[in-house]
Amino acid sequence: xxxxxPAAPPTALAxxxxxxxxxxxILWDISWHMTIxxxxxxxxxxxxxxxxxxxxxxxxxxxxxKTTFAGTSGExxxxxxxxxxxxPLGAWxxxxxxxxxxxxxxxxxxxxxxxxxxxxxxxxxxxxxxAGMIAIQLGAMLLVLAPQNRAAEGTDRxxxxxxxxxxxxxxxxxxxxxxxxxxxxYPNAQHxxxxxxxxxxxxxxxxxxxxxxxxxxxxxxxxxxxYMVITLAMVWILPLFAAxxxxxxxxxxxxxxxxxxxxLLLIVPALAVDWILQRQGKQGGWRLAVGLxxxxxxxxxxxxWLFADFLLxxxxxxxxxxxxxxxxYGDGPxxxxxxxxxxxxxxLTPAGLGTALLLGILATRVGLWWGAWMSKVRR
Amino acid sequence: xxxxxxxxxxxRRLFVLLFLLxxxxxxxxxxxxxxxxxxxxxxxxxxxxxPPEVVPGVAEITxxxxxxxxxxxxxxPVFYRTGIEGAPPPDAASPVPGDPGLFAAxxxxxxxxxxxxxxxxxxxxxxxxVVTAPTRLKGMQRGLGIVLxxxxxxxxxxxxxxxxxxxxxxxxxxxxVPDARRLLRARVVTALAGVLLxxxxxxxxxxxxxxxxxxxxxxxxxxxxEASVREGVLALDIDDPRRQESSPFIxxxxxxxxxFLVREPGLDAxxxxxxxxxxxxxxxxxxxxxxxxGRYRVYGDVVHxxxxxxxxxxxxxxxxxVAGPATDPDDSWHLGGDGGLTxxxxxxxxxxxxxxxxxxxxxxxxxxxxxxxxVITRPDGEVFxxxxxxxxxxxxxxxxFERRMGVAPAxxxxxxxxxxxxPYELPRPGxxxxxxxxxxxxxxxxxxxxxxxxxxxxxxxxASSP
Numbered sequence: 085x086x087x088x089x090p091a092a093p094p095t096a097l098a099x100x101x102x103x104x105x106x107x108x109x110i111l112w113d114i115s116w117h118m119t120i121x122x123x124x125x126x127x128x129x130x131x132x133x134x135x136x137x138x139x140x141x142x143x144x145x146x147x148x149x150k151t152t153f154a155g156t157s158g159e160x161x162x163x164x165x166x167x168x169x170x171x172p173l174g175a176w177x178x179x180x181x182x183x184x185x186x187x188x189x190x191x192x193x194x195x196x197x198x199x200x201x202x203x204x205x206x207x208x209x210x211x212x213x214x215a216g217m218i219a220i221q222l223g224a225m226l227l228v229l230a231p232q233n234r235a236a237e238g239t240d241r242x243x244x245x246x247x248x249x250x251x252x253x254x255x256x257x258x259x260x261x262x263x264x265x266x267x268x269x270y271p272n273a274q275h276x277x278x279x280x281x282x283x284x285x286x287x288x289x290x291x292x293x294x295x296x297x298x299x300x301x302x303x304x305x306x307x308x309x310x311y312m313v314i315t316l317a318m319v320w321i322l323p324l325f326a327a328x329x330x331x332x333x334x335x336x337x338x339x340x341x342x343x344x345x346x347x348l349l350l351i352v353p354a355l356a357v358d359w360i361l362q363r364q365g366k367q368g369g370w371r372l373a374v375g376l377x378x379x380x381x382x383x384x385x386x387x388x389w390l391f392a393d394f395l396l397x398x399x400x401x402x403x404x405x406x407x408x409x410x411x412x413y414g415d416g417p418x419x420x421x422x423x424x425x426x427x428x429x430x431x432l433t434p435a436g437l438g439t440a441l442l443l444g445i446l447a448t449r450v451g452l453w454w455g456a457w458m459s460k461v462r463r
Numbered sequence: 464x465x466x467x468x469x470x471x472x473x474x475r476r477l478f479v480l481l482f483l484l485x486x487x488x489x490x491x492x493x494x495x496x497x498x499x500x501x502x503x504x505x506x507x508x509x510x511x512x513x514p515p516e517v518v519p520g521v522a523e524i525t526x527x528x529x530x531x532x533x534x535x536x537x538x539x540p541v542f543y544r545t546g547i548e549g550a551p552p553p554d555a556a557s558p559v560p561g562d563p564g565l566f567a568a569x570x571x572x573x574x575x576x577x578x579x580x581x582x583x584x585x586x587x588x589x590x591x592x593v594v595t596a597p598t599r600l601k602g603m604q605r606g607l608g609i610v611l612x613x614x615x616x617x618x619x620x621x622x623x624x625x626x627x628x629x630x631x632x633x634x635x636x637x638x639x640v641p642d643a644r645r646l647l648r649a650r651v652v653t654a655l656a657g658v659l660l661x662x663x664x665x666x667x668x669x670x671x672x673x674x675x676x677x678x679x680x681x682x683x684x685x686x687x688x689e690a691s692v693r694e695g696v697l698a699l700d701i702d703d704p705r706r707q708e709s710s711p712f713i714x715x716x717x718x719x720x721x722x723f724l725v726r727e728p729g730l731d732a733x734x735x736x737x738x739x740x741x742x743x744x745x746x747x748x749x750x751x752x753x754x755x756x757g758r759y760r761v762y763g764d765v766v767h768x769x770x771x772x773x774x775x776x777x778x779x780x781x782x783x784x785v786a787g788p789a790t791d792p793d794d795s796w797h798l799g800g801d802g803g804l805t806x807x808x809x810x811x812x813x814x815x816x817x818x819x820x821x822x823x824x825x826x827x828x829x830x831x832x833x834x835x836x837x838v839i840t841r842p843d844g845e846v847f848x849x850x851x852x853x854x855x856x857x858x859x860x861x862x863x864f865e866r867r868m869g870v871a872p873a874x875x876x877x878x879x880x881x882x883x884x885x886p887y888e889l890p891r892p893g894x895x896x897x898x899x900x901x902x903x904x905x906x907x908x909x910x911x912x913x914x915x916x917x918x919x920x921x922x923x924x925x926a927s928s929p
Contacts (some may be wrong), residue, residue, distance in 0.1 A: 164633055166624060180625055183621070187611070190611065199678050200520055234637065330550050331573050461633045461634060
């Protein structure tokens with residue numbers, strides 16, 4: 085690591101902690117709403133989310149004030165100017181995210197008063213909140229990416245350290261994306277075309293960008309692995325806590341915190357992304373995008389299709405795979421739990437796979453472009 | 464955020480559609496609050512439930528112990544479909560400081576439909592039926608709108624500036640200064656980012672408008688009905704596709720429909736009829752009593768099997784005709800006078816609990832199971848409520864819940880008396896007309912009274928409460 089970024093380590097760690105806190109908080113909050121239902125401003129899940137915002141705001145703000153008014157020349161040299169202030173780019177992105185989170189609060193409050201308490205993940209105020217949270221997570225990514233990019237190529241151990249921090253930050257972002265798509269990620273939805281279309285349109289953007297920008301050989305794989313670790317921790321820990329619904333009507337009398345679903349096996353196509361990029365080097369545009377997208381879709385489709393069969397089978401109904409555990413207090417028993425949904429309305433056809441591939445190519449191309457840009461970020 | 468079960472939600476919606484009611488329903492017109500005068504075991508209580516205007520939302524509940532004291536008062540929302548087994552644990556109501564015997568609680572009502580609030584005082588239980596339905600879209604207060612717009616503008620400017628700064632400087636080596644090419648590129652990208660973000664915001668506005676339109680669609684509408692008169696017979700046709708999918712009507716006070724006619728604009732003629740279904744429950748007919756010709760507002764009170772009450776409304780022109788025999792011996796009408804009743808008046812203030820008490824000169828007996836019926840409307844027709852001494856809730860709803868929950872029927876205190884009292888709260892200031900119906904010596908007595916209701920901030924002493 086160069087001596088030009090002395091302020092980074094503690095703030096970078098705090099930002100990574102904040103990013104993690106947001107993901108944990110959101111998964112906890114969703115579980116809270118599915119299990120207990122009734123909440124307040126002060127639930128522990130909400131606290132975890134606020135902690136992420138506060139950490140980002142404080143760290144970003146501190147970095148901006150310190151660099152602007154008391155920064156060493158080394159610190160000022162690796163800062164980006166913003167309305168007369170100076171700070172690393174990641175700090176600015178995180179500050180913007182914290183402000184967006186703050187803005188979403190009164191908006192969301194009004195929304196609930198106007199339209200009722202929403203029971204969906206995606207609503208306009210929640211989108212503002214999600215934009216803020218993702219900005220914080222991207223800020224954390226950029227904050228640890230710049231030192232990696234400034235470090236000389238070679239054996240420098242700090243490159244590896246920053247590289248790990250970068251893919252961890254990316255894993256938190258991937259977790260967030262998967263959370264936002266929860267409604268489409270149920271195992272029951274994984275034999276319908278829409279699941280493959282939306283997955284191909286979203287996940288390759290990040291996985292390919294990270295693989296391209298990181299100096300680690302298995303960056304996409306590690307990103308997917310960190311996503312699995314974070315999600316699995318929640319899958320295994322949440323049901324350990326007894327809880328019961330405090331709202332009705334109760335169609336499903338749960339007696340423990342409802343866990344999130346088993347994470348997607350993105351690690352399989354991520355392996356292919358890393359493997360291809362290792363061989364293709366940093367070159368390639370649309371042709372590379374086609375190859376990456378085809379490999380992503382082929383592996384993701386085969387893996388997830390078969391895994392979904394397993395997740396709906398009795399063999400998955402245990403603590404390890406948390407099969408049949410993702411039902412909220414309002415989801416009564418029924419065959420729909422063990423069936424694939426939308427098989428008549430939206431079956432997976434060759435045309436559907438073709439659309440997924442096209443979306444995957446576009447997403448991959450965007451990921452390549454974004455990754456190329458990130459590999460140059462030095463401030 | 465929360466429940467995200469697409470299929471399950473769809474199934475639940477289908478269930479509601481098939482067995483309950485598709486859209487929100489609500490008894491009365493413009494008077495959503497529920498008044499209950501009854502008993503929880505040995506405790507005489509009055510309960511007022513103010514249902515939320517949006518669903519899911521919070522109902523405000525007050526419980527007044529008219530006699531005695533209790534250490535613990537709880538309230539519990541029971542949804543008709545899931546019964547007591549599917550109800551969340553009860554919430555303790557808090558004593559209101561400075562008003563002994565008064566307790567208050569808030570309850571989340573999550574689903575639109577037929578609920579009962581199970582009130583428990585000591586070991587005594589009372590069921591207060593409540594209907595939830597989104598009734599109003601709220602606008603945004605100007606102040607909040609300005610604050611949010613300012614924050615939004617700040618975030619927009621920040622995001623666009625951020626993109627420019629990233630392009631301009633983030634790729635530079637430490638200490639390097641951006642050259643003219645980079646500066647130009649940063650400006651171009653900033654402008655492009657501005658356009659892109661503006662498009663995103665336009666998309667967001669479109670999304671918001673769609674949500675608003677969907678919510679508007681969800682707002683409570685009673686079944687569409689068409690009233691008509693032919694040869695002295697009033698017919699009410701339920702002309703609404705939702706009727707096919709909803710549960711059948713059940714009798715309330717022994718009648719499938721209580722239909723009220725109020726002549727406009729003077730509110731000077733009134734009838735309380737009990738139309739009977741013609742074959743299916745989609746057409747109801749009743750012989751008209753000798754009413755003067757004119758334009759009448761029609762209010763038809765019905766209760767679904769699930770305990771859902773609703774008031775079906777229309778306007779009908781009644782020509783001059785020769786009245787035949789009544790369809791139902793309990794039909795009654797009124798063309799003027801106080802029916803021998805005296806209103807024991809207290810000041811009326813909008814939004815404030817009051818007992819509307821009427822004194823008869825003769826001993827009273829139950830009329831359709833109740834010591835009295837009161838109907839209150841405004842000249843503009845925007846408020847209509849049908850009250851009993853036990854309150855404003857539907858007795859049929861209460862009985863539906865008693866059956867559903869295996870609770871012993873509530874005991875009615877129909878003691879012979881000469882005073883009849885109705886608990887209520889006039890919703891808005893202005894002039895109202897109250898028709899009171901009682902029975903004595905086998906004859907229905909109807910009196911009409913005008914009420915002027917003061918605004919909520921009017922400087923009068925609180926209305927007396929029992």
